[in-house]
Amino acid sequence: MPASASTDPGEVSDLDLVKRSQTGDTRAFDVLVTRYRGRIYAMTYHLIQNETEAWDLAQEAFIKAWRALPTFKHDAGFYTWLYRIAHNVSYDWLRKKKIQGDGEFDDERTEHRIAAGAEAAPRGDLAPDTALRNAELGQRIQEAIAKLSPEHRQVIVLREVEGLAYEEIAALIPCSLGTVMSRLFYARKKLQEQLHDVYETSL
Amino acid sequence: MKHPSEEHDLVRWIDGEMNEAERATFEERFKHEPALATEARTMRAMSASLRAHLPAEMRVPHADYFNTQIEVRITQIALDEARAKQGGTGWSAALQWLRQPWFALAGTAALAVVGFVLLYPDTNGASESVILSSFAPNTHVQARTYHDSGAEATVLMLDGLDAVPAERKVSGINIQRSEVEPELASTTMFNGQGTAVLMISRDALGNHLISPH
Amino acid sequence: MKAFLSALTLSFCVASAFGQEQAAQPVVSSVKHATDGHVWGALIFATNQADQLTGAKEPEYSDLPRLHERLARVFPFKHFEILGQHRQDIFREYESWVVPSRELFMKIDSKGPADKGGVNLHLQVWREHQVLVKSDAVLRKDSPLFIGGPPWKDGRLIFVLFLERK
Numbered sequence: 001m002p003a004s005a006s007t008d009p010g011e012v013s014d015l016d017l018v019k020r021s022q023t024g025d026t027r028a029f030d031v032l033v034t035r036y037r038g039r040i041y042a043m044t045y046h047l048i049q050n051e052t053e054a055w056d057l058a059q060e061a062f063i064k065a066w067r068a069l070p071t072f073k074h075d076a077g078f079y080t081w082l083y084r085i086a087h088n089v090s091y092d093w094l095r096k097k098k099i100q101g102d103g104e105f106d107d108e109r110t111e112h113r114i115a116a117g118a119e120a121a122p123r124g125d126l127a128p129d130t131a132l133r134n135a136e137l138g139q140r141i142q143e144a145i146a147k148l149s150p151e152h153r154q155v156i157v158l159r160e161v162e163g164l165a166y167e168e169i170a171a172l173i174p175c176s177l178g179t180v181m182s183r184l185f186y187a188r189k190k191l192q193e194q195l196h197d198v199y200e201t202s203l
Numbered sequence: 204m205k206h207p208s209e210e211h212d213l214v215r216w217i218d219g220e221m222n223e224a225e226r227a228t229f230e231e232r233f234k235h236e237p238a239l240a241t242e243a244r245t246m247r248a249m250s251a252s253l254r255a256h257l258p259a260e261m262r263v264p265h266a267d268y269f270n271t272q273i274e275v276r277i278t279q280i281a282l283d284e285a286r287a288k289q290g291g292t293g294w295s296a297a298l299q300w301l302r303q304p305w306f307a308l309a310g311t312a313a314l315a316v317v318g319f320v321l322l323y324p325d326t327n328g329a330s331e332s333v334i335l336s337s338f339a340p341n342t343h344v345q346a347r348t349y350h351d352s353g354a355e356a357t358v359l360m361l362d363g364l365d366a367v368p369a370e371r372k373v374s375g376i377n378i379q380r381s382e383v384e385p386e387l388a389s390t391t392m393f394n395g396q397g398t399a400v401l402m403i404s405r406d407a408l409g410n411h412l413i414s415p416h
Numbered sequence: 417m418k419a420f421l422s423a424l425t426l427s428f429c430v431a432s433a434f435g436q437e438q439a440a441q442p443v444v445s446s447v448k449h450a451t452d453g454h455v456w457g458a459l460i461f462a463t464n465q466a467d468q469l470t471g472a473k474e475p476e477y478s479d480l481p482r483l484h485e486r487l488a489r490v491f492p493f494k495h496f497e498i499l500g501q502h503r504q505d506i507f508r509e510y511e512s513w514v515v516p517s518r519e520l521f522m523k524i525d526s527k528g529p530a531d532k533g534g535v536n537l538h539l540q541v542w543r544e545h546q547v548l549v550k551s552d553a554v555l556r557k558d559s560p561l562f563i564g565g566p567p568w569k570d571g572r573l574i575f576v577l578f579l580e581r582k
Contacts, residue, residue: 024281026274026277029273029277030270030273030274033269033270033273034266034270037263037269037270038260038261038262038263039259041263042258042259042260042261043259045261046257051264055263055264055265058263058269059269059272059273062273063273063276063277066273066277066280096385134256137252138256141253141256141257142256145257156253157257159218160250160253160257161254161257161258161259162259163259166218166220178211181210181211181214181215182210184214184218185210185211185213186210188214188246188249188250189246191253192245192246192249195249195252198249
């Protein structure tokens with residue numbers, strides 16, 4: 001399950017804040033928004049790949065959560081419940097907009113293999129411009145993710161960003177474990193195609 | 204759980220989901236299949252790189268405004284629900300909101316919304332349009348909103364915008380109809396003669412593009 | 417917030433309304449999408465200098481009576497010229513664009529119906545590739561929204577949004 005933010009001893013617990021929110025206490029809900037907005041925004045941003053839309057959708061997620069508070073049963077953590085709402089809001093938006101992956105990996109195509117002898121580790125040398133290279137790599141990664149289909153982007157975000165187990169991903173989507181693994185495989189292959197020069201040995 | 208396909212094995216190896224025996228068996232193949240070894244290690248390196256560059260938490264742009272907007276919206280929801288329950292309009296109904304439990308617990312921005320609605324409660328006559336909240340990303344721009352009863356209009360004044368250069372030719376379009384194609388994430392706009400004059404679509408990054416048709 | 421629409425190109429041609437030799441393209445009917453209202457949006461140029469008017473021949477909009485008089489109560493100008501206008505459905509499920517001009521246009525997201533036939537909206541006023549303002553609003557019939565935009569020449573550009581009775 002996505003890890004909740006750890007609560008400092010002096011902080012009010014999620015449980016208390018949720019119970020107060022359920023009575024209509026918007027200030028308690030505001031504390032929850034502040035506590036989790038960074039995580040929720042990151043998830044929507046990685047899925048949507050657009051700052052403005054991700055911002056709007058993260059808001060929508062919190063507003064939907066507010067409306068749905070009467071149905072929250074306290075059996076799972078609040079963040080897990082909120083995360084599921086945010087994921088569904090974002091993914092539904094993504095499917096509606098049908099942002100197509102460019103050059104989607106095709107099962108029938110010859111599998112693209114990295115050249116034998118290519119260095120396994122990325123170029124992470126200690127050159128003075130490492131920070132710049134890191135920024136460039138980050139940009140390249142974002143661009144590569146943006147080219148994935150919604151389904152492939154979804155599994156990459158859930159696994160690589162959120163660290164969800166395969167079973168958790170399968171339950172969230174929902175789909176079979178085999179589908180999760182297949183999508184992960186093809187999403188990574190697609191990304192590898194986009195980023196192959198980053199990981200090739202300079203000859 | 205055993206997954207026979209090589210693709211699943213690769214994924215599980217990259218993600219550290221294999222047990223000791225499975226991992227040893229899989230890595231044994233590297234000695235005889237260098238292409239597999241290369242692919243596996245490269246993919247694992249890329250996976251690590253993704254995790255390093257895709258943070259699980261990000262700073263929300265205009266974070267205070269983010270919260271304020273949510274507060275305003277949920278206050279509006281509460282007002283609409285209260286109004287629907289109590290029915291009617293006018294001051295008597297509006298004042299009943301003061302007795303609602305959430306009113307005392309509303310934050311500052313929410314109270315501003317409540318205050319605005321109390322000042323301009325619905326009456327049996329015409330209702331005005333309302334700007335509940337506004338935000339200008341450019342800090343040099345000030346957004347002011349008010350209702351002008353003489354003009355019978357609600358005003359949103361944006362002060363501090365950069366002027367359009369005087370030599371710029373600002374021209375208009377006359378659009379009477381548009382059609383949305385969700386599969387293409389595009390909207391085509393037509394003039395009164397039914398001619399398509401404009402299209403708005405999205406590029407792969409989700410940015411909007413306006414183009415001639 | 418970083419500007420986007422980096423690939424925006426706005427070099428479209430305005431199809432002339434009259435005397436066009438080419439035949440109008442056939443109107444293709446598409447699936448009807450759920451809507452929460454219908455708006456009229458216009459870009460107005462306000463000025464005190466009659467010689468600065470562009471000569472745009474946009475028809476007056478009869479559903480919004482005394483528009484010039486009402487604008488004059490808010491904006492200190494003598495002349496109000498409609499440069500462009502756009503009648504648009506507010507889609508329930510999709511964003512709606514109101515583009516009376518490439519200079520100033522609007523994105524609308526419906527947040528559902530409000531009372532008395534009004535509609536809850538999230539508005540974004542755009543200028544080329546930048547968002548000028550974001551706003552949550554309730555738009556009601558017979559109650560236009562006047563948005564004071566950027567200065568131009570010795571006057572000002574104004575965006576008007578009006579919920580139509582449909």
